[in-house]
Amino acid sequence: MNIYETPRLVAEYLLFHYGEDQDILPWSLGPASALGFPKRSVNELLDPSRLPASARALDLGCAVGRSAYELAAHAGEVIGIDYSHAFIDFAERIRRGQDVPYQRADEAALSTDLIARRPVSGDPARITFEQGDAMHLRADLGAFDIVHAANLLCRLTQPALLLERLPALVKPGGQLLLTTPCTWLAEFTPPENWPPGRTRDWLRQALEPHFTLESEIDLPFLIREHARKFQWSVALGTRWRRCQ
Numbered sequence: 346m347n348i349y350e351t352p353r354l355v356a357e358y359l360l361f362h363y364g365e366d367q368d369i370l371p372w373s374l375g376p377a378s379a380l381g382f383p384k385r386s387v388n389e390l391l392d393p394s395r396l397p398a399s400a401r402a403l404d405l406g407c408a409v410g411r412s413a414y415e416l417a418a419h420a421g422e423v424i425g426i427d428y429s430h431a432f433i434d435f436a437e438r439i440r441r442g443q444d445v446p447y448q449r450a451d452e453a454a455l456s457t458d459l460i461a462r463r464p465v466s467g468d469p470a471r472i473t474f475e476q477g478d479a480m481h482l483r484a485d486l487g488a489f490d491i492v493h494a495a496n497l498l499c500r501l502t503q504p505a506l507l508l509e510r511l512p513a514l515v516k517p518g519g520q521l522l523l524t525t526p527c528t529w530l531a532e533f534t535p536p537e538n539w540p541p542g543r544t545r546d547w548l549r550q551a552l553e554p555h556f557t558l559e560s561e562i563d564l565p566f567l568i569r570e571h572a573r574k575f576q577w578s579v580a581l582g583t584r585w586r587r588c589q
């Protein structure tokens with residue numbers, strides 16, 4: 346069973362991507378700097394200064410789609426791809442302008458009814474969502490000025506397959522925005538496919554023949570499980586420039 350197809354994870358990710366800050370974190374003592382990750386994973390890594398007028402962007406592992414709207418502020422065409430049919434279905438319903446009801450878990454059987462709405466910024470006409478496998482992307486996808494893959498690598502059974510495809514996916518001079526919390530788990534990735542040492546060193550070894558590492562930042566994020574339980578993680582965020 347793919348957990349990203351389950352109603353619990355759909356609701357968690359609708360809240361993570363489209364929830365108001367106060368709906369996610371009702372505690373003034375909580376880690377507020379970790380809110381807004383689907384926006385920050387684009388905006389804190391992207392270099393907006395060197396993009397062509399009609400840039401193409403790809404969001405791999407886009408989940409329910411929030412980062413695509415940030416990419417659409419900089420690109421005339423954005424494709425969001427995720428392996429989960431349920432996530433893509435919700436991403437597309439929101440993109441079409443539907444108000445999507447979901448339940449936020451509070452405590453025990455208690456929950457709160459919330460609505461996921463399309464963001465006001467980021468032209469939805471520029472965005473398409475499709476179900477697909479980041480390890481076996483369709484051959485006719487073309488190349489992109491921006492490829493964004495947030496917290497995807499350590500959810501792949503064979504992350505090396507994506508790393509091998511990346512040089513062809515990013516145009517010369519284009520940007521690769523990668524984030525990973527380095528949460529390698531056997532339930533997603535067989536241990537023989539984990540980085541042999543630090544994830545950062547493994548990425549450099551795989552990418553540096555084709556990319557230059559331009560930026561490296563820590564990106565905290567917060568996923569709410571219920572009102573008193575949260576996952577607080579710190580992703581390693583990197584921006585890589587495809588060599589000319």
Ligand SMILES: C[S@@+](CC[C@H](N)C(=O)[O-])C[C@H]1O[C@@H](n2cnc3c(N)ncnc32)[C@H](O)[C@@H]1O
Pocket residue numbers: 349361383405406407408409426427428429432477478479480494495496497500501
């Ligand atoms: C940890 S979530 C991150 C989602 C989103 N990028 C974010 O930062 O909120 C991992 C995502 O990768 C997707 N995923 C897992 N395996 C995939 C694959 N082989 N191809 C594409 N997406 C995949 C999952 O469905 C899920 O949406």
